[in-house]
Amino acid sequence: MKTFLKLYIDSYRGLSPAAWLLALVMLINRTGSMVIPFLGIYMSSELGFSKPQIGIVLGCFGLGSVFGSWLGGWLTDKFGNFKIQLWSLILVIPLFLILPQFRSFHGLAVMIFLLTLVADTFRPANSVSVARYAKPENITRAYSLNRMAVNLGFSIGPALGGFLAKISYDWIFYGNALAAAVAAVVFIYFFRNRKPNVAAEKESNQAKETEVEIAEQKPTRNAYSDGLFIIFNIICVFFNMAFFQLLGTLPLYYKEIHLLEPDQIGLLLGFSGFVIVLFEMILVHMVEHRFSVKQIMLWGTVIAGISYMMLNVDYGIPWLFLAMFLLSTGEMLTLPFLATVSISRASKSNQGAYMGFNSLSFAVANVFCAYLGTYIAEHFGYNILWTGAGTTLLICALAYYWIINKMDKEKGLA
CATH class of the missing domain: 1.20.1250.20 (MFS general substrate transporter like domains)
Known part of the structure; x- marks a missing residue:
């Protein structure tokens, strides 16, 4: 047991405070991951959708993820990772709050697409943020820490969502909105004036300076x-x-x-x-x-x-x-x-x-x-x-x- 704990603790030694804070934001955000695991059950039990209809709506979730991931990458390059993460967290709040009002097949499909589109712009911006704030020698472990936060949030979110669903499925959507709001507040508090890691910034600048050299090398x-x-x-x-x-x-x-x-x-x-x-x-x-x-x-x-x-x-x-x-x-x-x-x-x-x-x-x-x-x-x-x-x-x-x-x-x- 002591060996297990030592190995586990050693895996995360030396990570920057910013890496832990980003993981905290991700944990809070993913703890609100209640809607998707129960979306199929919600559409079946509450809305009476057929299985093919449920599949199409969940397919809109995937389609929104495709466009959200691409859009998030483009917007991050244009406006910076802080703004995109912040606006993604803020804009999903009203979408979660109004989602229970859309009970028709077509209306819910459109809303799930829009919700995932906005929510998944967060992911590429967050990945860039991890790279900017992590120490270069710890960047892989910083990403691992973020993945751990995602999975820990996913272990808490569905369990919490299951209890909320017994009260009302609407509370799952409200719970997701609350988690996004808390994550936004924490993110603003810790990162509004935080500077990127100096070594990471230097490495990024050096990479930019070598772009011309790379272009002149063998393709x-x-x-x-x-x-x-x-x-x-x-x-x-x-x-x-x-x-x-x-x-x-x-x-x-x-x-x-x-x-x-x-x-x-x-x-x-x-x-x-x-x-x-x-x-x-x-x-x-x-x-x-x-x-x-x-x-x-x-x-x-x-x-x-x-x-x-x-x-x-x-x-x-x-x-x-x-x-x-x-x-x-x-x-x-x-x-x-x-x-x-x-x-x-x-x-x-x-x-x-x-x-x-x-x-x-x-x-x-x-x-x-x-x-x-x-x-x-x-x-x-x-x-x-x-x-x-x-x-x-x-x-x-x-x-x-x-x-x-x-x-x-x-x-x-x-």
Whole structure:
């Protein structure tokens, strides 16, 4: 136990105060992540939407994420990360407050698109902010701290949202608005006059000065014409479409098949975030130097596939928690290394393009995965859905191993 605590604490030593404060803002903001996990249940129970309609509305969530991520990056370059983060937090407050008034299919679809569009402009601005305030030697760990805050918030948010839903589903929207308001106040208080890290700023200026030199060097690979990387991202789309049934159809399955109450569903979903917060840093630290990336991603994706297959049999609530634990383990072994593959494929001059292309695979998957999942559940049943999701993940596991092996051979590492 002492060794575990020492490893855990050492993982976060030396991080700047600003990195911790950014993580605090993210934690408060993500603690309000109550709407999306319960949105499908809300549309089914309160609004009487069909599963295909639920899938389309959740697809609008993914579409808003695509445009919000792009818009946030463009606005951040134009106006700076502070203003974009602040206005994103402020503008989502009235959107959350009025969302319960939109109860028609078309009205809710439009509002979910607008809400996600505004909310996701926060993400690229926040990423730039982490880079500006972190010490250069700790930037990877600063991003890890932010990811921990996201997962901790996601473990609290759904659990809290489940209890609020028992009072009224409207309170989930109000709770999200309150969290955004608190996050905005904390962000203004700590960052309105805060200067970026001097070393990070110096490094940024040096990078700008070398742009001309880079342009005169031999051209590097283009992310969008890199054949192996394109195939890798196509695999990522299928992986994400299967994996992120977690946020779309899985809560509906808990309600309709296992007859769980909203607070029980919230605890199950929150359990995932708790497991990731507790074990991810330690697990990644244990495996990254013992196994190759292709081996880690192979087994991580296999474990995620098995977790969905487990849902085809019913051994009660403990079985659901075990399946969620395995799904979280698969996530810890797979998602962090998607970025590792992307950044290792890039050169110093085009890391942003490669990371952006990989992020796009998540957004594209979110557009289609909810509709596809709800359509299969409606017309063929949940067993076919879980079998299909599990099989897709098993195929993706082999595909990841194959494409990463091809990349390694090209670099002479295999």
